[in-house]
Amino acid sequence: MNVRVGTDDVRGQLRNPMKYARGLGSAQSGVRHWWLQRLTAVALAPLSLWFLWLCAGLVHADYAAVRAAIAEPVHAVLLVALVVSLFWHGALGLQVVIEDYVHTRWQEITLQILVRFGAFLAAVACLFAIVRIALH
Amino acid sequence: MSPIARPISPHLEIYRWRVNMWQSVLHRLTGLFLCLGALLLAWGLIAVATGADAWGIFSAFCASGLGFVLQIGWSWALLFHLCNGIQHLFRDTGMGYDAAQRDHSHTPSYFATGWIVIAASLVLTALVWITLFARASGGAA
Numbered sequence: 001m002n003v004r005v006g007t008d009d010v011r012g013q014l015r016n017p018m019k020y021a022r023g024l025g026s027a028q029s030g031v032r033h034w035w036l037q038r039l040t041a042v043a044l045a046p047l048s049l050w051f052l053w054l055c056a057g058l059v060h061a062d063y064a065a066v067r068a069a070i071a072e073p074v075h076a077v078l079l080v081a082l083v084v085s086l087f088w089h090g091a092l093g094l095q096v097v098i099e100d101y102v103h104t105r106w107q108e109i110t111l112q113i114l115v116r117f118g119a120f121l122a123a124v125a126c127l128f129a130i131v132r133i134a135l136h
Numbered sequence: 137m138s139p140i141a142r143p144i145s146p147h148l149e150i151y152r153w154r155v156n157m158w159q160s161v162l163h164r165l166t167g168l169f170l171c172l173g174a175l176l177l178a179w180g181l182i183a184v185a186t187g188a189d190a191w192g193i194f195s196a197f198c199a200s201g202l203g204f205v206l207q208i209g210w211s212w213a214l215l216f217h218l219c220n221g222i223q224h225l226f227r228d229t230g231m232g233y234d235a236a237q238r239d240h241s242h243t244p245s246y247f248a249t250g251w252i253v254i255a256a257s258l259v260l261t262a263l264v265w266i267t268l269f270a271r272a273s274g275g276a277a
Contacts (some may be wrong), residue, residue, distance in 0.1 A: 005219060018245075038225065038228065041224075041225065044218075044221075045218060045221070048214055048218060049218070052211070052214070052264065056264070056267070056268060058272075059272065060272065063184075063188045063191045063192075066184055066191065067184055070181070070184060079181075083177075086174050086177070087174060090167075090170070090171045090174055093167045093168075093171070094168075094171060094226070097164065097167075104264060122174065122175060122178045123198050125181075125182055126177065126178050126182070127176055128185070129178075129181040129182045129184065129185035130181060130185075132185045133181075133184055
């Protein structure tokens with residue numbers, strides 16, 4: 001008998017071929033969420049401190065000064081990096097909070113969709129605003 | 137026969153509250169709060185892109201009592217989430233979990249570092265606002 005899963009011959013292994021037939025088990029993406037959360041966290045550590053410093057410098061600034069500060073190329077690029085990693089990190093965190101506390105299936109799915117769509121829309125709106133400020 | 141209402145895992149109430157439990161709860165709460173802060177950032181950026189009138193509404197909110205309290209809250213939430221997050225990254229490497237830290241004859245260092253994280257977040261928040269007020273009063277004089 002020749003039992004193959006992909007390129008692996010599963011004869012003689014301790015795993016029962018039924019495991020492969022049912023297709024349950026690892027989806028091979030277990031650490032993706034964990035890793036992306038850490039990756040965005042590492043990005044956000046310096047970016048958020050830089051953002052605090054940027055805000056502190058603009059506390060009593062007027063409209064033209066704020067606009068000019070955001071339009072500065074280095075600031076615009078760092079703001080784009082901040083917005084992407086911030087909303088990504090936030091969406092990953094909210095996803096876990098919903099998984100942990102919302103146990104009614106339709107409410108959980110609805111909230112997960114709202115969080116993903118909301119984070120994406122807010123991030124895109126921020127990026128559009130930064131580009132518009134920088135290019136005008 | 138109705139099922140017996142036995143306590144179910146993880147029955148957290150049996151544990152004494154230690155600093156790392158506060159850190160865990162605060163990390164989640166500050167994370168949720170910072171998500172609202174992210175929306176304020178979005179509002180600010182959109183307001184600047186829209187024009188001076190929209191910016192006026194945004195900056196009036198930031199200068200209001202509510203806006204001021206929220207900004208102090210967000211600055212602490214950010215600095216706590218940052219300090220605690222950095223500790224999380226170090227602990228992800230296994231740091232602080234070696235055999236000596238599991239010796240019950242003394243208090244493990246992760247309680248001490250937990251208090252340091254909380255203290256650091258409060259000190260840094262105070263420093264940020266003292267600097268801002270010092271600059272504001274210096275500018276007015």
